[in-house]
Amino acid sequence: MKFNLIAAAALVAASVSAQAAPLLVPVTDLYPTATTVDFSAFEGLITGNTVVAPGVTFTGSSDAEVGALARDLGDNGLWSFMRGGFVASGSSNSITFTFDSLQASVGAFVSHFGDMNAIVAVSIHGADGQNLETFFNTFIASQGMDSYDEGAYLGFARGNADIKSITFSGTGVVVDDLTAAVPEPTTYAMMLAGLALVGAAARRRRQA
Numbered sequence: 001m002k003f004n005l006i007a008a009a010a011l012v013a014a015s016v017s018a019q020a021a022p023l024l025v026p027v028t029d030l031y032p033t034a035t036t037v038d039f040s041a042f043e044g045l046i047t048g049n050t051v052v053a054p055g056v057t058f059t060g061s062s063d064a065e066v067g068a069l070a071r072d073l074g075d076n077g078l079w080s081f082m083r084g085g086f087v088a089s090g091s092s093n094s095i096t097f098t099f100d101s102l103q104a105s106v107g108a109f110v111s112h113f114g115d116m117n118a119i120v121a122v123s124i125h126g127a128d129g130q131n132l133e134t135f136f137n138t139f140i141a142s143q144g145m146d147s148y149d150e151g152a153y154l155g156f157a158r159g160n161a162d163i164k165s166i167t168f169s170g171t172g173v174v175v176d177d178l179t180a181a182v183p184e185p186t187t188y189a190m191m192l193a194g195l196a197l198v199g200a201a202a203r204r205r206r207q208a
Contacts, residue, residue, distance in 0.1 A: 022122065022135045023155040027105045027179035030157065034105070034181035040084040042067025052087075055100040056178070063090035071174050075114030076139065077147025079174045086176035094169035102127060103163040103180040107155015111139055113172030120170040122154045124163045132162065155179070 027034040037053040045066045052058045058066055068088040069081040079086060089095050097106075112120050123134040137154055141147035151174070156163065161182045168175055 022137070023105065023107055023157045024153055026109075026153050026177070027107050027155060027157070027181050031105065031181035034179045037178040038084060039067055039086055039176060039178075042085055044068060052097070052178075056180075057098045057100075058087065059096045059098065060087070061090050061093040064088065064093060064095060068174070071172065073111055073113050073141075073172060073174070075144055076111055076118075076141040077114075077143060077145055077150060079111060079149055079151075079176075083149055083176050086174055088175075089168075089170070089173040092171045093173075094167050095173055095175050096165055096167040097178055098165040099163070099180060101182070102161040104159075104161040104182050105155065105157040106163050106166045106178075106180045107153055108166075108168070108175045108178040109151050110137075110154045110168055110176075111141075111151035111174050112170045114139070114141060114144075115171075118171050120154070120168055120173055122156075123167045123169070124156050124158075125165045125167070126162050127164045129164075132156075132158075151176075 028036060035053070037056055039052060042052070046063065047066060048060055048062050048064065050058045050066055052066060065088045067085045069085065071079045071088050073079060087095055106124065110120060110122075112118050118138060120137050120139070121134060122137065124132045126132050133156055137152065139152045141150040143150070154168070155166070
């Protein structure tokens, strides 16, 4: 158990120390108390502005759907009702989630319409709307058009709670299991301890 906690702390520390690096493991793996929104309470609600959970507001284009049950993602297969509801953009639009309080780590399980040029841009913004970080990801399903519910976790972990919103942009983007966390002070201490361990290991390698 202690090893797992240290490993998680080291992973967070690495993400924080390299601010532009994306977080590719669920926030809940690092912070068990993180809030998760799975959108199962919605049934095909077409809207541009909806509160999807206490303190979390979705914004999208007029053809975005909260509580979608199926999406044909072309070369990336099908996202289905087995996920129990998810958020889907229009043909080429963005999905944004805004938080009432600032977060330190946010992300979601994501896929998109698969073709040669399909890219998802993931951006986080601060309290004043300024862009804090952006990275680009292309997901390719292992089973191609025969795939079901294949995607990747995409998000960010930062050294302090300064994330006001997160946006996923691309062609036919689908998003589920949105997670966000403001770590407790003890978690920050573990994160710093993990960073110290990473530094000590690097020093030992240099001395060897």
